[in-house]
């Protein structure tokens with residue numbers, strides 16, 4: 001708790017009349033500060049490795065450049081380039097997290113998930129084809145607009161589909177689904193369920209609850225596949241901003257499905273003259 005003591009003056013502001021005691025519960029504030037300090041410390045640690053590698057390469061080329069074969073120099077430069085990409089990814093993910101946590105308001109309104117999914121398909125079509133992965137969509141038509149933020153939902157699906165493609169071997173399948181779903185507890189209610197399913201390497205039961213933690217990466221894949229371990233933490237933050245949860249079902253060697261349910265945008269249910277949503 002934080003205890004504040006304030007002197008209360010008399011009406012003429014001449015003599016103290018008494019002391020006011022304010023007791024504030026600052027648990028949440030302390031937790032947030034600790035989480036921030038932890039994040040900064042983790043990120044700095046993560047940034048150090050690629051920076052160190054790039055610096056070592058520059059120093060080696062400076063010192064021994066003339067003695068190195070062209071091939072060796074190209075190899076060093078390719079590594080430096082690769083490490084720069086890693087730095088960029090880390091900084092981008094870090095910016096996403098700090099923006100999400102800044103408490104700055106996001107505009108929420110009607111979002112057409114069909115459009116979001118089309119955009120994601122455009123982004124990843126080439127990547128999937130290069131890996132001989134069949135990337136497809138199954139979207140209910142018509143699909144009611146959901147209550148959300150377009151950019152955040154693009155961010156969440158970019159991470160989920162990016163992971164699905166990354167952790168699925170050649171010849172596999174990735175499907176993005178969007179359909180109307182009725183909770184069994186209240187069949188009258190409509191929600192839009194979004195699923196990203198892959199036929200990839202899967203996640204062991206003991207790792208499943210941990211994949212949403214910041215910087216968590218499943219052991220022994222870490223060195224072979226690119227990543228920061230921040231992607232799913234960002235997805236979880238985004239989904240929480242939509243007042244809902246992200247779920248995962250997965251089996252090692254079979255595949256993984258991530259899903260979440262979004263609320264229908266209420267304004268979209270109003271008759272057209274009362275709705276300010278463009279259709």
Ligand code: ADP
Nearest residue numbers: 163164167202211217218227228229230231232
């Ligand atoms: P990364 O940058 O490593 O992809 P994420 O936070 O997105 O970080 O994911 C954390 C870890 O969860 C990954 O390193 C990977 O081990 C596992 N993972 C995430 N998505 C999948 C998936 N679709 N299939 C298998 N494993 C996955």
